[in-house]
Amino acid sequence: MSKKCPFPDCYAPEMSCSNGEAKLEECAHWKSTTETTQSSDEHQVKNETNDEFLFPWTGNAMGAVDLNFLAGTGSTRLLMMAGAADAGKTSLLAAFYLLIARGISPEGVSFAGSLTLEGWENIASSLRWSMKDGPSFPAHTSSGAGRRPGLLHLSLRTPTKMCELLAADAPGEWFSAWASNQQAQQAEGARWLAACSDVLLVIADSYALSGPARGPARKALIDLFRRIGSELNGRPVALVWTKCDVAVPEEITNTIRDAAARSLQNYLEFHVSMHPTPQAESQNHGQGIVELLQWILAVSTSGYYFSPIDAPERAMLSTFGAFT
Amino acid sequence: MNDASIRIALFGESDVGKSHYGGQLLSRIETESCELKMRVTPADLTPFDEVRTQLNDGLPASHTPSSVYRESIWQVVTEHGQQLDLTWPDYGGEQVRQLIDTRRMGPEWWDRIQSADGWILMVRPKLAKQDADIFSRPLGDVRRPNTDADIKPHRSSQARLVELLQMLLHSYQTRGPGCPPVLTVLLSCWDELELAEGIKPSEELASRLPLLWSFINNRWGSDRSAVFGLSALGTALSTDKANEEFRNRGPEHFGYVVSAEGQRTSDLTLPIVRIAEMIRHR
Numbered sequence: 001m002s003k004k005c006p007f008p009d010c011y012a013p014e015m016s017c018s019n020g021e022a023k024l025e026e027c028a029h030w031k032s033t034t035e036t037t038q039s040s041d042e043h044q045v046k047n048e049t050n051d052e053f054l055f056p057w058t059g060n061a062m063g064a065v066d067l068n069f070l071a072g073t074g075s076t077r078l079l080m081m082a083g084a085a086d087a088g089k090t091s092l093l094a095a096f097y098l099l100i101a102r103g104i105s106p107e108g109v110s111f112a113g114s115l116t117l118e119g120w121e122n123i124a125s126s127l128r129w130s131m132k133d134g135p136s137f138p139a140h141t142s143s144g145a146g147r148r149p150g151l152l153h154l155s156l157r158t159p160t161k162m163c164e165l166l167a168a169d170a171p172g173e174w175f176s177a178w179a180s181n182q183q184a185q186q187a188e189g190a191r192w193l194a195a196c197s198d199v200l201l202v203i204a205d206s207y208a209l210s211g212p213a214r215g216p217a218r219k220a221l222i223d224l225f226r227r228i229g230s231e232l233n234g235r236p237v238a239l240v241w242t243k244c245d246v247a248v249p250e251e252i253t254n255t256i257r258d259a260a261a262r263s264l265q266n267y268l269e270f271h272v273s274m275h276p277t278p279q280a281e282s283q284n285h286g287q288g289i290v291e292l293l294q295w296i297l298a299v300s301t302s303g304y305y306f307s308p309i310d311a312p313e314r315a316m317l318s319t320f321g322a323f324t
Numbered sequence: 325m326n327d328a329s330i331r332i333a334l335f336g337e338s339d340v341g342k343s344h345y346g347g348q349l350l351s352r353i354e355t356e357s358c359e360l361k362m363r364v365t366p367a368d369l370t371p372f373d374e375v376r377t378q379l380n381d382g383l384p385a386s387h388t389p390s391s392v393y394r395e396s397i398w399q400v401v402t403e404h405g406q407q408l409d410l411t412w413p414d415y416g417g418e419q420v421r422q423l424i425d426t427r428r429m430g431p432e433w434w435d436r437i438q439s440a441d442g443w444i445l446m447v448r449p450k451l452a453k454q455d456a457d458i459f460s461r462p463l464g465d466v467r468r469p470n471t472d473a474d475i476k477p478h479r480s481s482q483a484r485l486v487e488l489l490q491m492l493l494h495s496y497q498t499r500g501p502g503c504p505p506v507l508t509v510l511l512s513c514w515d516e517l518e519l520a521e522g523i524k525p526s527e528e529l530a531s532r533l534p535l536l537w538s539f540i541n542n543r544w545g546s547d548r549s550a551v552f553g554l555s556a557l558g559t560a561l562s563t564d565k566a567n568e569e570f571r572n573r574g575p576e577h578f579g580y581v582v583s584a585e586g587q588r589t590s591d592l593t594l595p596i597v598r599i600a601e602m603i604r605h606r
Contacts, residue, residue: 022498053429053495059487098457101480103534111535112542113490117483125479127458157542274458284459 005030016054023051059118061150061169064192066115076164078151079296080193081240082228083203084220085172088242092203092272093152093167094124095289100154104285106294108159115153123152123169127274149174149189158297165297168193179223194228198301200237201292202228202264204256206246218252222259229263236299237267244271244287268295329409330600333436333505335488336446338417341512343385344556345446345592346396346414347375351576352592353400360400360593363407371396371414379557379575382566390416393432408600424488429495437495442599443505445485446554448512449532452481482533489539506602507540507549508595514553514582516560524586526551548602552595553582 003013007029010018021027057066081089097120100111114120149168156163170189178187178194194200202224208217228237239260241248260267272288280287336342350372352358371394375385393415401407413436423429429437437443489507496504511517511525519528529551530537540549558578561567570578581594 051431053431053434053498055427055491055494058427095459098459100538101454101482101535102457102459103530103538104459110542111538113486113539115490117487118479121479121483124457128455155542286459 003033006033013054015058016056018056022053024054057115059116060122061116061119061152062166063150067151067166075161076166077199077297077301078193078197079165079167079199079201080197081168081170081201081203082175082190082193082224083172083201083242084176084205084208084217084224087172087203087205087208089172089203090123090169091127091274092240092242092289092292093169094120094127095272095274095286096167096293097124097152097154098127099285099289099293100156102284104290105156106290106297109294109297110157111154112157112162113155116151119150119152119169120154149193156297163297168197175224176220179220179227182227194231198235199296199299200228200232200235201240201296202237202260202267204239204241206241206243206248209252209256210246210248214249214252218255221256222263225259225263229265232264236301237264238292238295239264239267239269240292241269241271243273245273245275270295328407328600328603329411330442330596330603331411331440332413332442332444332596332599333440334413334444334446335420335492336417336444336512337421338387339451340417340446340448341554341556342417342446343372343375343388343414344379345510345512345554346412347372347379347385348556348575348579349412349592349596350396350398351376351379351574353398355576357576358591358593359403359597360408360410363399363401366396366398368396370394375414376575379561379570382561382568382570384557384561384563388414388416390418392416393419402597402600406600410596420488423491424484427491429491434495437492438499440505441603442508443492444508444510444595444599445489446510446512447481447485447529447533447536449528450513450516452485452533454480454482454532480535482535485533485536486539489536489543493543503548504544506599507544508599509540509549509551510554510595511551511582512554512556513560514580515555515558521588522586523582524584525553525582526584528553547605550584550595550598550602552584552598554592554595555580555582556592 005012005017005024005027007018007027010029012018012024012027012030016022017024017027017030019027019029021030024030081092083089099105101124105111149170151166151168154165154167156165168189170193174187174190177184178190181187182191202221204221205217208214209221211217239256257269270288270292272286272292274286276284277287334342350366350369353360353362356362378385393413395411395413398410398412399407400410419433423433493504509525509529511529514525517528526537556579557575558580559567561570579592580588580590581592582588583594584598
């Protein structure tokens, strides 16, 4: 079907009416389109959507506009994972989902729903043994034409409350561009995330930092620390060493820690890997991943004001809370 | 509540055993070999006629056509004298698959969801098993040739089932605030899991489909949801060779339900009785 609702930010008939009508034919905006169509086309549209009930989420990663649906009650937590391309950001997100789907989660945390199950399944499928060739790491997240990151959502019950966790699966190129030039055209998504996020992770790729291109990788990471440090405003931040089963030369580790201390000041450090430690092979949950998720959910995020001008979507969630 | 009607909305994709359960349930109620007894002979037995004829001939029922949706009304009474009018559906499971895949709900399904007092989700664990992933099978095996012949790429079943329940909840909530109907999960074809007696169905659900179990726990809670094991026939029937015992003794002598405590009982109406209890305490 080629017809779309003319109302701004309404994606009917793919999704339900953003005007709140249960049936599309009851929406004035939708009717205004169908009434002006050619008779054969009109017939087709009415037949396909007349009485059908549609849903306000697609299951795929959400855009900023979709956040409206989360406005309700409860609390949201938007997670920014900043790091170079191929640093393991998408794999880390996929690991969160796969572990939760196996019933492995931080103590007192349990799965209570997701508006982006299809999106999670998409990034997690490459880490499954469902393909003939076995698991591989997720394909590169394309920087493509999108200007805002795809957001993946999890409703999690925590020991204290329901938490609507939103994690951005953003391409590394955005952060590289943003670290070099805050106003770079390619960095709009990174700027949006920096303005909207509650919890920030800076990803240090152990593999890159120990490989032949470790010098440029170190420089890029330190640039990213500076950029994040300048926009942090007291929000919680962690330095996450991915692929931590790979040893990073001590000199590089020390330089990075010094730079992080200068730019980020109060930060925590996590070491994560899909490989379990030799002593914990039977637990099947890699290293550090559950601990990192626990911190993301538990760390205090109060005391930061989201400006409605810089981050209107985030300010709305702060005002109205999140749907549960 | 002395007199009530209970309308069941049953959700299950193809091959989970909806028709077998419906047919066996009717046979059990008719022969009075269960807690529910028929008050009045049903006016229309045709919805399950073919299923019951096949089972009495020792053969499995044929696949319910995808376009079919029919309801039976059984007027029953419980052991405690509670009178219930039970509305039980039978349909082709493709309709549920289509709902999940197309994300469009026809008005008839919307009405069924709104008007039901209890929802039953039928899951056949053997068809809904999880793929191994990088955590359950060590990464060291990544380069090892895959010898599992039955591994095919597909989305996880539990994510599909959670999405189905989310869609049901959302459509139900469009009519206004309020608790959704009580939920019963039936883990069907329990016999093919070859489990020891005493295993609790809820523990089996939690270990096989943790995402689904956690979702149900958080959205319904233990007082508004229940999990049973179900083997409607007690054994698998073959289309090639009729089961002589089914022919001679009748299918109503076969099949069992596994209670929440893990006890097997031949009373296939146990989940319905539990639904009636949960509704009464709403």
